[in-house]
Amino acid sequence: MEMELTLLAKDVYACLQPERGLGWSNSGFVARGGGLVVDTFWDLPRTRAMLDLYAGVHPAAPRRLVNTHHNGDHCWGNQLLEGAEIIGHRLCAEAMQKDIAPELLQQMARMEPLLEGMEHFAKALRDYDFTGVRITPPSTLFEQRFDIDLDGVAAEVLYVGPAHTIGDSIVHLPESHVVFGGDVMWNHCTPLGWEGSYARWFEALDRIIALKPEVVVPGHGPLTDVDGVREVRAYFEYVLAESRRFYEQEVSEIDAARRIDLGPYADWTEPERLIFNVRRAYREFRGEPFDVPLDAIALLREATGLAAYFQARRES
Numbered sequence: 001m002e003m004e005l006t007l008l009a010k011d012v013y014a015c016l017q018p019e020r021g022l023g024w025s026n027s028g029f030v031a032r033g034g035g036l037v038v039d040t041f042w043d044l045p046r047t048r049a050m051l052d053l054y055a056g057v058h059p060a061a062p063r064r065l066v067n068t069h070h071n072g073d074h075c076w077g078n079q080l081l082e083g084a085e086i087i088g089h090r091l092c093a094e095a096m097q098k099d100i101a102p103e104l105l106q107q108m109a110r111m112e113p114l115l116e117g118m119e120h121f122a123k124a125l126r127d128y129d130f131t132g133v134r135i136t137p138p139s140t141l142f143e144q145r146f147d148i149d150l151d152g153v154a155a156e157v158l159y160v161g162p163a164h165t166i167g168d169s170i171v172h173l174p175e176s177h178v179v180f181g182g183d184v185m186w187n188h189c190t191p192l193g194w195e196g197s198y199a200r201w202f203e204a205l206d207r208i209i210a211l212k213p214e215v216v217v218p219g220h221g222p223l224t225d226v227d228g229v230r231e232v233r234a235y236f237e238y239v240l241a242e243s244r245r246f247y248e249q250e251v252s253e254i255d256a257a258r259r260i261d262l263g264p265y266a267d268w269t270e271p272e273r274l275i276f277n278v279r280r281a282y283r284e285f286r287g288e289p290f291d292v293p294l295d296a297i298a299l300l301r302e303a304t305g306l307a308a309y310f311q312a313r314r315e316s
């Protein structure tokens with residue numbers, strides 16, 4: 001299993017997966033106060049491998065787990081932390097129970113032929129084995145913040161949603177100057193928004209910057225710092241401004257996504273996630289609520305089409 005345990009500060013670790021697109025997320029660990037895990041992985045084999053790495057620096061089973069949000073690649077391994085207190089925002093816990101069933105994703109990955117227009121997504125799912133996943137949501141819920149005392153060292157769980165999702169939280173370790181950003185932070189891979197707003201995402205990123213961390217662990221991609229946070233902010237500022245320009249010219253969302261020149265961001269993995277961010281911008285311009293129900297399948301189909309378009313353009 002490709003993953004790497006990295007020491008960030010005294011007793012503070014990240015378990016990093018190489019960025020390969022869909023679901024290659026990161027996790028964190030504080031080997032103190034009984035052990036605190038930040039996020040599990042998308043399936044049980046990966047989460048088991050991650051917990052084995054943590055056991056190498058903290059043999060006792062971790063006492064606590066924080067989920068930064070409800071997407072499966074951050075919480076579908078939760079059940080393996082038997083007996084641990086699972087902490088998350090109230091809306092994160094609610095959303096986790098309403099998410100797509102693991103069995104359905106497993107079926108989608110193994111369908112022959114693959115679902116039309118979803119081939120890319122379905123093939124990416126084949127990296128995972130969702131067998132036996134039992135959705136295990138947080139039971140210690142909070143609203144604005146949750147403070148943990150790890151034998152005299154503070155861990156602050158701060159609600160910053162709805163940015164990437166409705167229940168986004170970050171974990172701040174003030175003594176170690178480390179922030180686990182969950183999926184409000186991405187590094188050299190394209191961020192995408194589900195339910196949430198641009199305004200709240202900007203606030204979330206500004207909040208991380210204001211904490212003055214030395215290390216920021218993104219939900220996806222390699223370790224970074226406040227400069228990486230500023231880059232994500234700049235990406236969203238640019239996409240929002242470009243979306244506005246095309247919206248005012250009455251260009252459709254998909255045409256806008258084709259015409260936005262991604263410049264330096266074109267090298268980030270999965271640039272086609274742009275369509276999620278353009279659609280979110282248009283929803284906001286139309287004055288629709290941040291949590292208007294999304295058609296995830298339609299969005300993924302569009303992203304697949306956009307990826308093919310980008311590819312053809314590169315080759316021509």
Ligand SMILES: [Zn+2]
Nearest residue numbers: 025073183219
């Ligand atoms: Zn994620």
